[in-house]
Amino acid sequence: MVKKMKEHNDELDCSGMNCPLPILKTKMKIDTMDNGDVLRVIATDPGACNDMPAWTSRVGHELVESCEEGDKFVFYIRKGE
């Protein structure tokens, strides 16, 4: 089954990175994007599964969806105001 990828404006691959890098890189990337744009982030650190929702809700971004694809964790984040 081919899973249709959600729409997104940009993508960031944090595979192989450990805390704090996935959040640090995501923040740097999202800072360059427009409000309302969606960033697709790929991570392999299980720590990201708890930290990504905690971080987005704290800073006002929207975690549109998070899922596992094989051994990777994928997050869709819509940039907040």
Next chain:
Amino acid sequence: MLSSFTATELFEAIESDDDFVLLDVRNEDDYSNFSVEGPNEIEMLNIPYFDFIENPESSVEKVPSGKPLRIVCAKEGSSEFVASVMTEFGRENVSHLEGGIISWGNVLVSKRVNSEDNSYEMWQFNRPGKASCSYGIVYEGEMFLFDPSRNLEFYQQFAESRGAEISHTFETHLQADYISGSPLIAEATGATFVAHDGDYSSGIHEYRSIIDGESFEFSNEGGPSTLCTHSPGHTPGSTSYVIDEKFLISGDTVFLVSVGRPDLGKQVVEWAKTLYATLKERITILPDSLIVLPGHYTDWSIEADSEMRIMNNFGSVKEYNEQIYGIDDVDEFVSYIQSNMREQPEIYDQIRKVNSGHLTPCNDEQNVMDLGKNECAASSHN
């Protein structure tokens, strides 16, 4: 260069009541699920590391200055990052925990239980991250272990430091709240894994089955005897060990505060009745002078002695828990248990499966499963 500290050094700093601030930079959920606790109060705060990414300046300002700052995170990377931010903003005396919260969760602190003029050494290995205790007896180059955790390296190094080899590793019962180290230790050292059929017969580990009332002796004559007393209730196979007629390694049957909850197996009434019979017929008949060495504790301030050892004589334990030991009616006892029942953490089912050998997660997963304080007592102190 950033400085760091080990989990053992953190415990020592808490034990000696050093003046410092502990900053936990994990996310709020992980922090509220499990955080550092020790024998003294800790000045602690939680600011997630991503706050230091978003607003470094205001986050740094939230941290009290003028005291040494120790930083803790999940695995080490984020605490190192926050330490570097603190340093950039001019803070001094900043350090981070090596190995993150998992190394805290696994750290063991050894305390000598009996005096040095004995022919054998009785040791308590306290695991503050789990509020649990394992034990070791050393006699003439041989060591018996009781309820070890997965920290194989610690036990091996400890045995070596005492010039001993681990010959037996005993379990008081099939643990639900932490992953037992006995199978690991037996495999690594060739030690005999000793356990009760009541808990282990359906598992897949090889073990030497306990016969109620039998005694294990050290290879060389003159060592302390280890008398096995079947004490079911918390689990069907729960066994307490009377050592040298002086100590009671009580597992999760007798605690210094409360007794081991009999509701974890979900057959509350039946197991509570069994526990009642155990307490009346097998436990309260033991001498008051026995020093109780429990599998868990809940409150350092009540349960630790002046040397931070979790131990007390059985007479005092019964007196303190008169509310439980004073019950003389089985139905009343069952009601007491039922009225004190609370949910058990979901992970306990999984941990039991790991301990019986039916589930073998990878090492990282076991580390995560094994993190968090125990919920084994029948009542919280009131």
